[in-house]
Amino acid sequence: xxxxxxxxxxxxxxxxxxxxxxxxxxxxxxxxxxxxxxxxxxxxxxxxxxxxxxxxxxxxxxxxxxxxxxxxxxxxxxxxxxxxxxxxxxxxxxxxxxxxxxxxxxxxxxxxxxxxxxxxxxxxxxxxxxxxxxxxxxxxxxxxxxxxxxxxxxxxxxxxxxxxxxxxxxxxxxxxxxxxxxxxxxxxxxxxxxxxxxxxxxxxxxxxxxxxxxxxxxxxxxxxxxxxxxxxxxxxxxxxxxxxxxxxxxxxxxxxxxxxxxxxxxxxxxxxxxxxxxxxxxxxxxxxxxxxxxxxxxxxxxxxxxxxxxxxxxxxxxxxxxxxxxxxxxxxxxxxxxxxx
Amino acid sequence: xxxxxxxxxxxxxxxxxxxxxxxxxxxxxxxxxxxxxxxxxxxxxxxxxxxxxxxxxxxxxxxxxxxxxxxxxxxxxxxxxxxxxxxxxxxxxxxxxxxxxxxxxxxxxxxxxxxxxxxxxxxxxxxxxxxxxxxxxxxxxxxxxxxxxxxxxxxxxxxxxxxxxxxxxxxxxxxxxxxxxxxxxxxxxxxxxxxxxxxxxxxxxxxxxxxxxxxxxxxxxxxxxxxxxxxxxxxxxxxxxxxxxxxxxxxxxxxxxxxxxxxxxxxxxxxxxxxxxxxxxxxxxxxxxxxxxxxxxxxxxxxxxxxxxxxxxxxxxxxxxxxxxxxxxxxxxxxxxxxxx
DNA sequence: TTTAGCACTCATTGATAGCGAGTGCTAACA
DNA sequence: TGTTAGCACTCGCTATCAATGAGTGCTAAA
Numbered sequence: 001x002x003x004x005x006x007x008x009x010x011x012x013x014x015x016x017x018x019x020x021x022x023x024x025x026x027x028x029x030x031x032x033x034x035x036x037x038x039x040x041x042x043x044x045x046x047x048x049x050x051x052x053x054x055x056x057x058x059x060x061x062x063x064x065x066x067x068x069x070x071x072x073x074x075x076x077x078x079x080x081x082x083x084x085x086x087x088x089x090x091x092x093x094x095x096x097x098x099x100x101x102x103x104x105x106x107x108x109x110x111x112x113x114x115x116x117x118x119x120x121x122x123x124x125x126x127x128x129x130x131x132x133x134x135x136x137x138x139x140x141x142x143x144x145x146x147x148x149x150x151x152x153x154x155x156x157x158x159x160x161x162x163x164x165x166x167x168x169x170x171x172x173x174x175x176x177x178x179x180x181x182x183x184x185x186x187x188x189x190x191x192x193x194x195x196x197x198x199x200x201x202x203x204x205x206x207x208x209x210x211x212x213x214x215x216x217x218x219x220x221x222x223x224x225x226x227x228x229x230x231x232x233x234x235x236x237x238x239x240x241x242x243x244x245x246x247x248x249x250x251x252x253x254x255x256x257x258x259x260x261x262x263x264x265x266x267x268x269x270x271x272x273x274x275x276x277x278x279x280x281x282x283x284x285x286x287x288x289x290x291x292x293x294x295x296x297x298x299x300x301x302x303x304x305x306x307x308x309x310x311x312x313x314x315x316x317x318x319x320x321x322x323x324x325x326x327x328x329x330x331x332x333x334x335x336x337x338x339x340x341x
Numbered sequence: 342x343x344x345x346x347x348x349x350x351x352x353x354x355x356x357x358x359x360x361x362x363x364x365x366x367x368x369x370x371x372x373x374x375x376x377x378x379x380x381x382x383x384x385x386x387x388x389x390x391x392x393x394x395x396x397x398x399x400x401x402x403x404x405x406x407x408x409x410x411x412x413x414x415x416x417x418x419x420x421x422x423x424x425x426x427x428x429x430x431x432x433x434x435x436x437x438x439x440x441x442x443x444x445x446x447x448x449x450x451x452x453x454x455x456x457x458x459x460x461x462x463x464x465x466x467x468x469x470x471x472x473x474x475x476x477x478x479x480x481x482x483x484x485x486x487x488x489x490x491x492x493x494x495x496x497x498x499x500x501x502x503x504x505x506x507x508x509x510x511x512x513x514x515x516x517x518x519x520x521x522x523x524x525x526x527x528x529x530x531x532x533x534x535x536x537x538x539x540x541x542x543x544x545x546x547x548x549x550x551x552x553x554x555x556x557x558x559x560x561x562x563x564x565x566x567x568x569x570x571x572x573x574x575x576x577x578x579x580x581x582x583x584x585x586x587x588x589x590x591x592x593x594x595x596x597x598x599x600x601x602x603x604x605x606x607x608x609x610x611x612x613x614x615x616x617x618x619x620x621x622x623x624x625x626x627x628x629x630x631x632x633x634x635x636x637x638x639x640x641x642x643x644x645x646x647x648x649x650x651x652x653x654x655x656x657x658x659x660x661x662x663x664x665x666x667x668x669x670x671x672x673x674x675x676x677x678x679x680x681x682x
Numbered sequence: 683t684t685t686a687g688c689a690c691t692c693a694t695t696g697a698t699a700g701c702g703a704g705t706g707c708t709a710a711c712a
Numbered sequence: 713t714g715t716t717a718g719c720a721c722t723c724g725c726t727a728t729c730a731a732t733g734a735g736t737g738c739t740a741a742a
Binding site (some may be wrong): 102135136138141142143146148150152156158160162170235236239240245247250251255258280316338 | 443453476477479481482483484487489491493497499501511576580581586588591592595596598599651679
Binding site (some may be wrong): 043060061062 | 733734735736737
């Protein structure tokens with residue numbers, strides 16, 4: 001078991017390391033932090049903390065660096081959540097509420113805010129459209145071969161899907177759209193299947209052949225809503241970070257962050273909890289062994305919605321990151337749930 | 342004046358420097374390149390080329406590096422445009438044609454292709470919507486306070502604009518949309534002004550108050566189409582580039598590339614020519630003093646359209662970059678001009 | 683139990699010397 | 713007169729080595 005005093009020393013060491021990114025020696029602690037004990041005592045305690053696995057030395061005559069286990073303890077019991085200033089809250093609200101209508105724009109704005117506030121890398125995924133309920137639907141003729149299908153959810157989110165459809169007049173599209181809408185309004189997108197479309201065909205028997213043609217196309221289009229869409233920002237912040245001033249390391253993380261399929265995996269492996277912090281190898285991706293990751297998922301109408309991820313060095317300012325992620329996550333929940341309609 | 346032989350030597354030096362990123366010595370040239378002259382002769386010529394300003398030495402006992410003037414000569418008279426393989430052409434065509442309908446998606450795809458092919462940083466801006474002609478128009482109710490305005494050009498490009506509009510029923514929106522479309526079809530977007538909207542109001546006198554409310558909103562919305570929208574990709578390629586393995590340099594370029602207003606300036610300062618290559622300080626932005634930039638603008642129906650930029654180290658493979666930029670530029674011209682409708 | 687003192691470790695820094703890639707110059711050669 | 717071999721010279725780079733100092737662990741005294 002770890003003593004109260006050891007905990008205080010560990011906290012001091014991690015705080016100092018977060019500031020300086022340099023191995024912390026016993027003298028530094030005894031001088032900077034008013035613990036009322038000498039460097040020799042601290043040395044003894046440090047030796048114990050190392051034996052317990054919370055610290056390690058990069059080499060014999062250097063100070064200590066927190067291990068992943070040390071960070072774990074720090075994160076679990078020592079980090080105090082920062083409170084966000086009211087001006088920052090206003091800024092976030094003003095940028096996320098009322099102005100934005102398309103899911104993708106919302107995500108872009110949110111991911112930019114996260115990256116700006118934390119000065120780290122942010123990733124945001126948008127809710128799978130599946131669980132949302134249909135509130136409006138239009139088809140717009142774009143050219144002789146292309147039609148834009150516009151879906152609006154009851155939560156005020158818009159999604160555009162492009163269909164390839166041989167020459168069809170706009171008034172025909174209007175007719176089909178209206179009929180579809182009257183039948184499908186209020187359904188969740190995932191419940192719209194071939195059966196419900198067939199029903200619509202009956203109503204439109206005069207246009208039968210167009211609808212026949214449309215069914216497989218719609219099916220495909222709706223399937224495409226299953227993918228995870230994600231947005232990344234703040235990657236350049238990594239370059240200002242001491243840990244990644246080694247170009248090789250920076251590059252491998254850059255490549256990871258540019259690989260959409262890896263990020264999707266990352267999101268799929270996320271713990272479903274409201275908020276989670278993973279440190280180094282806990283993340284389970286070699287490219288991120290030197291990073292910590294704060295994740296959260298926001299809900300849409302109580303259902304699982306999208307994800308938020310912050311990636312940065314292990315010595316990130318967890319307090320600020322956690323509070324920012326929480327605040328933006330809650331705001332996104334509200335926006336996507338249509339609270340501000 | 343520069344002799345034929347000096348030109349050959351200069352070409353060899355620049356080729357070698359492009360390969361190795363190391364100062365090139367006279368012995369290297371005499372061994373690697375079959376010019377049939379000894380290193381001593383080459384040394385004499387190199388001294389002359391340095392006096393003429395085409396080369397310089399980083400220090401006395403080092404080989405030569407091309408100066409900006411040297412690159413200029415190389416680019417102007419020595420670079421041969423590479424030809425793109427037919428498989429690559431097919432790839433580009435398949436990814437840019439037929440499938441994409443929204444201007445932003447098109448730009449994203451194009452910028453990704455450019456970055457992938459050149460292994461450098463690519464920037465693409467999309468045409469100002471102003472000059473396009475209206476082919477279709479719909480308003481879709483999204484929530485009690487929001488409406489989505491969808492504009493389709495005769496070139497098959499779609500643009501979404503969100504309007505804040507107090508509770509209006511969809512059938513009213515439909516009526517307004519239809520009337521607007523019948524009056525505005527074929528107009529260029531920039532020609533749609535308050536006067537033409539007022540005319541529409543007359544036709545819709547039963548809905549006068551809604552239209553009154555709509556006019557200033559539409560005016561704002563159309564004004565927003567004036568901005569330059571741009572997309573960036575391939576930034577991580579810079580990290581693999583020897584010149585920018587110094588983190589400080591990389592960071593300053595990264596920050597430049599993340600600053601949209603700087604990029605807009607860059608585009609506005611672009612020469613209007615079909616294709617242009619600027620080297621180092623010619624670009625006029627300090628952050629890019631160590632870079633070269635290849636730019637091109639593509640046309641939409643003969644009018645000025647959007648811009649394409651490639652940014653990389655001065656020792657980039659100009660031949661490949663030029664051919665890639667040209668090919669994608671032409672393809673974008675075609676797509677935006679609606680040739681593949 | 684704490685701490686002062688001390689010997690020990692080892693990364694970092696700075697000075698120094700040698701190496702070698704490259705130059706410019708000169709003199710001989712075609 | 714242009715080309716080239718030869719040679720002395722320059723100077724950045726690397727390796728070596730000693731001094732420095734921040735840090736440790738251990739011991740013995742308070």
